[in-house]
Amino acid sequence: MVIIENLNKFYEIDGQKQYILNGINLSVQKGECVILKGVSGSGKTTLLSIIAGLDKPSSGKVIIDGEAVSKLPDMHLSKFRAKKIGIVFQNFNLLEGVNLLDNTMVPLIADKIGLKEAKDKALNALKLANIEHKANKIPSELSGGEKQRGAIARALVANPNLILCDEPTANLDRENSLKFISALKKLHSMGKTLIIATHDPIFEELDFKHKVVEISQGKIGFAVDA
Amino acid sequence: MKNNSFFYFLTLNLLKEKRRYAGIVIISSLLIFLLSSVLFISSSIKQTLNYTLKAQPDFIVQNIKGGKVAPINSNMVNKILNIYGVEKVTKRVYGRYFFDDKYSTLIVGVDFLDEQSNKNLETLINSTDLKQFLSKEQMIIGQGVKNYLKTHYYNLEYNFLTPDGQMKNIKIFKTLSSKSAIISNDETIMPLKSAQKVLGLKENKITDIALNVPNDSEWQTVKAKLQSLNFNIRVISKKDMQKAYESLFNYKGGLFLVLFLIVIATFSLLLYLRYTLAASLERKEIAILRAVGWSIKDVLKLKFLENIFLVIFAFILGSSLAYIFVFVLNAPLLKNIFLGGSNLTNFAKFTPVVDYGVLSTIFIIFTVAFLSSVLIPVWKIAVTEPKEAL
Numbered sequence: 281m282v283i284i285e286n287l288n289k290f291y292e293i294d295g296q297k298q299y300i301l302n303g304i305n306l307s308v309q310k311g312e313c314v315i316l317k318g319v320s321g322s323g324k325t326t327l328l329s330i331i332a333g334l335d336k337p338s339s340g341k342v343i344i345d346g347e348a349v350s351k352l353p354d355m356h357l358s359k360f361r362a363k364k365i366g367i368v369f370q371n372f373n374l375l376e377g378v379n380l381l382d383n384t385m386v387p388l389i390a391d392k393i394g395l396k397e398a399k400d401k402a403l404n405a406l407k408l409a410n411i412e413h414k415a416n417k418i419p420s421e422l423s424g425g426e427k428q429r430g431a432i433a434r435a436l437v438a439n440p441n442l443i444l445c446d447e448p449t450a451n452l453d454r455e456n457s458l459k460f461i462s463a464l465k466k467l468h469s470m471g472k473t474l475i476i477a478t479h480d481p482i483f484e485e486l487d488f489k490h491k492v493v494e495i496s497q498g499k500i501g502f503a504v505d506a
Numbered sequence: 507m508k509n510n511s512f513f514y515f516l517t518l519n520l521l522k523e524k525r526r527y528a529g530i531v532i533i534s535s536l537l538i539f540l541l542s543s544v545l546f547i548s549s550s551i552k553q554t555l556n557y558t559l560k561a562q563p564d565f566i567v568q569n570i571k572g573g574k575v576a577p578i579n580s581n582m583v584n585k586i587l588n589i590y591g592v593e594k595v596t597k598r599v600y601g602r603y604f605f606d607d608k609y610s611t612l613i614v615g616v617d618f619l620d621e622q623s624n625k626n627l628e629t630l631i632n633s634t635d636l637k638q639f640l641s642k643e644q645m646i647i648g649q650g651v652k653n654y655l656k657t658h659y660y661n662l663e664y665n666f667l668t669p670d671g672q673m674k675n676i677k678i679f680k681t682l683s684s685k686s687a688i689i690s691n692d693e694t695i696m697p698l699k700s701a702q703k704v705l706g707l708k709e710n711k712i713t714d715i716a717l718n719v720p721n722d723s724e725w726q727t728v729k730a731k732l733q734s735l736n737f738n739i740r741v742i743s744k745k746d747m748q749k750a751y752e753s754l755f756n757y758k759g760g761l762f763l764v765l766f767l768i769v770i771a772t773f774s775l776l777l778y779l780r781y782t783l784a785a786s787l788e789r790k791e792i793a794i795l796r797a798v799g800w801s802i803k804d805v806l807k808l809k810f811l812e813n814i815f816l817v818i819f820a821f822i823l824g825s826s827l828a829y830i831f832v833f834v835l836n837a838p839l840l841k842n843i844f845l846g847g848s849n850l851t852n853f854a855k856f857t858p859v860v861d862y863g864v865l866s867t868i869f870i871i872f873t874v875a876f877l878s879s880v881l882i883p884v885w886k887i888a889v890t891e892p893k894e895a896l
């Protein structure tokens with residue numbers, strides 16, 4: 281499903297190469313749930329952005345379903361992302377002033393889809409994420425947990441196989457984090473591939489994870505098969 | 507409809523930012539309003555000038571006495587008729603009549619025996635009216651004169667006081683159409699003989715003589731021959747009049763103002779939009795859209811449609827407000843810039859004229875400036891990797 285080969289990412293600062301990611305190799309099978317651990321600044325977000333094609337690696341490649349993501353031109357990459365990858369962000373990233381239902385529709389819109397079909401799909405996704413009762417609320421009227429479940433709905437509305445989460449519970453209390461995790465579990469049981477960057481210990485208790493990968497100083501420290 | 511979720515989202519976006527967009531629309535339509543007002547005024551004046559000039563004779567012959575314009579003998583007409591190439595030689599009697607120390611009218615006497623002056627009159631009133639008009643001693647007055655007489659309770663007639671102290675009663679026949687409003691607003695047209703009496707001219711004296719020369723190439727020779735009829739003759743050509751009118755209304759200055767405003771308008775808009783776009787709001791929105799699978803093209807399409815809608819809305823709003831302001835409300839304030847300094851204090855109304863060429867030029871310049879000031883920064887944000895969303 282996801283294969284990462286010799287991935288490097290560096291920034292040049294004063295002519296000095298500053299490696300954020302240094303020779304990452306990782307492969308994730310379809311339906312697996314992988315936890316990316318690491319201290320703040322270790323490069324988790326950077327790795328996820330490169331997997332999602334939101335950022336370009338300095339060298340190396342990411343292959344998803346046989347496609348070298350980092351090599352795709354924008355038009356294809358965007359389509360690929362819309363269809364195959366759902367992203368859940370640390371700070372929710374819902375569009376302000378737009379209600380949850382419409383926010384959930386956004387990934388479908390670029391795909392020239394009819395309005396009714398888009399609304400139906402969005403409502404379904406909201407049901408899966410246990411948040412359909414807030415479909416008509418705008419983000420400022422929602423709690424952090426509700427926003428994050430809305431973000432899950434948006435991430436899965438286009439029925440992607442790969443879902444990336446970047447510190448999804450960082451802004452949630454324990455109760456909401458557990459609700460979020462139960463939504464994740466549903467996705468897992470649907471056969472979705474999950475990659476979750478987090479340093480929230482709550483994920484230690486996760487009963488369906490396959491791998492815990494620790495990043496430190498730009499390298500993968502050790503991988504534990506759960 | 508396959509794409510209707512996109513348009514749904516577009517309207518959603520317009521509505522959600524309605525405060526900010528209302529600000530943009532208000533500022534833009536204000537600028538468009540100013541530009542179009544200036545344009546409407548200057549093209550209205552231009553057309554009225556053309557209209558008036560068209561009705562003007564090619565040459566006017568005056569008598570100079572002691573360095574001043576003085577009445578001319580009407581038998582001069584016969585001498586002029588002998589010059590080769592002249593046509594439509596007309597006697598004219600006109601002069602200012604002061605109702606009081608503030609308000610005056612331009613009295614224009616018309617020779618009813620003269621075919622040409624009848625034709626000129628026909629451009630102002632239709633021919634059946636003309637016959638009625640000629641049947642009695644009556645006058646046609648401009649809107650300004652009418653308004654003045656009305657405030658002094660003269661609704662049907664007026665008693666003019668002649669220089670030798672007599673009263674001359676003349677009935678009001680009609681008020682002039684607003685078509686040539688700028689020029690004829692303070693005019694009073696009456697029979698030649700009545701005008702002579704009101705203005706204190708003897709029967710064989712007239713103010714000047716008008717004539718046409720159909721063949722342009724003969725203008726120079728005719729002018730020289732007219733000049734040689736008498737040493738104290740003054741000849742004014744249509745071209746001289748045109749220049750005088752142009753400087754009177756100064757419409758070139760008006761056009762300059764248009765250009766000046768275009769520059770100011772686009773520039774301030776550009777700055778305003780650059781500023782708002784730099785704000786993190788739109789940057790964040792674009793990053794989110796990109797992160798959930800929108801391509802650069804999709805984002806540009808959304809922003810383009812969003813802003814073209816604003817542009818068109820602002821343009822229609824601004825230009826229709828300008829139309830109402832100029833042609834219905836008669837351009838308070840702005841009028842003085844254009845007509846100030848001229849002696850047309852009794853000015854009535856701008857004739858509705860829309861110069862579509864200039865109007866669409868304003869539209870195109872405005873649209874291009876507006877859209878590029880939005881789309882260039884949006885494009886720049888959209889092409890950089892949208893990792894900021896994370």
Ligand SMILES: Nc1ncnc2c1ncn2[C@@H]1O[C@H](COP(=O)(O)OP(=O)(O)OP(=O)(O)O)[C@@H](O)[C@H]1O
Nearest residue numbers: 291300318319320321322323324325326327447479
């Ligand atoms: N444009 C940039 N130029 C230079 N350095 C950068 C740039 N973007 C990110 N970095 C650096 O890359 C490193 C990794 O950042 P990243 O956001 O991937 O860490 P993270 O593991 O997600 O941390 P956190 O747990 O705090 O979210 C950081 O040290 C950061 O300062």
Ligand SMILES: [Mg+2]
Nearest residue numbers: 324325326446
């Ligand atoms: Mg991070």
